[in-house]
């Protein structure tokens with residue numbers, strides 16, 4: 001594998017293999033180490049799927065001292081909800097169980113500006129696919145607000161505060177700063193990033209929760225937005241914001257080790273895929289770390305680190321011992337690519353069967369989440 005391919009990452013496009021070590025250095029984010037047990041118990045933290053952070057100690061403190069905090073994150077509702085989106089959904093549920101108040105922004109305005117998707121289409125996809133999936137993962141309507149960027153609240157006082165914040169943030173930023181953070185930038189993208197900064201900071205306004213620590217879990221491609229929001233927040237005297245905390249998870253690889261992209265169904269497994277589709281996708285497309293022939297595989301062994309089925313098992317196999325055993329056997333060549341794929345197919349399909357049942361009833365409960 002060459003890491004030389006041109007490496008680039010920003011919130012609206014990224015390409016090339018992601019070198020996480022390099023990202024940590026270049027973005028100035030920190031590795032997550034020595035987490036308390038409550039976090040270690042969570043597969044995503046334990047397996048370093050969530051691998052880095054900014055100012056996360058503030059959140060660990062709040063959890064330890066049973067102080068209130070907010071988990072704020074957002075989604076761009078383009079294309080189908082797929083297994084790459086699971087990582088964030090699971091974190092929403094995790095933080096809610098820890099006692100956090102959950103704020104979720106449906107980035108319909110960003111989808112319009114950055115992707116040219118209509119607000120109606122975004123609303124439809126969010127209501128029919130994304131939000132039901134969060135509910136199916138266990139998100140509770142209590143202590144949770146889901147809103148659309150284009151319509152923050154039916155309470156005028158809250159809405160006014162939210163949209164005014166964007167101007168306050170604009171006042172404290174410069175054009176050069178945008179260029180430095182994003183490279184190429186358009187007025188639409190500029191508005192989107194200021195709006196996202198408002199998403200992240202507004203829970204601290206007096207009209208919402210008042211001064212409160214906020215953690216923003218995101219895919220690592222979103223860090224530029226956090227850098228900008230943090231830089232601006234730091235300069236504002238009134239209101240004085242508590243600096244944002246954030247965590248970063250890996251971008252789950254697409255089936256062919258490409259970018260998992262909602263617009264390319266051969267790159268992902270959707271939560272609504274049928275068992276036969278999952279089987280076909282894994283067998284036909286999932287990049288294999290195995291050798292060309294079974295004979296060679298038995299002799300030389302496979303490479304689980306680049307095998308896509310194995311990467312997915314990190315999400316779908318809850319048992320650490322089993323996962324380690326698979327890793328070892330595959331590396332030694334005792335487990336063949338066919339066997340690894342079959343195991344993965346079975347795991348994913350068992351999960352999806354349960355999940356799809358929950359999805360059916362989730363549709364009915366959506367309203368409670370949007371009543372704010």
Ligand code: TRP
Pocket residue numbers: 011072073074075076105106107110195196199200216217218222
């Ligand atoms: N830009 C994010 C994405 O592309 C969506 C988003 C909007 C978001 N507002 C946010 C993420 C606030 C985190 C916090 O997925």
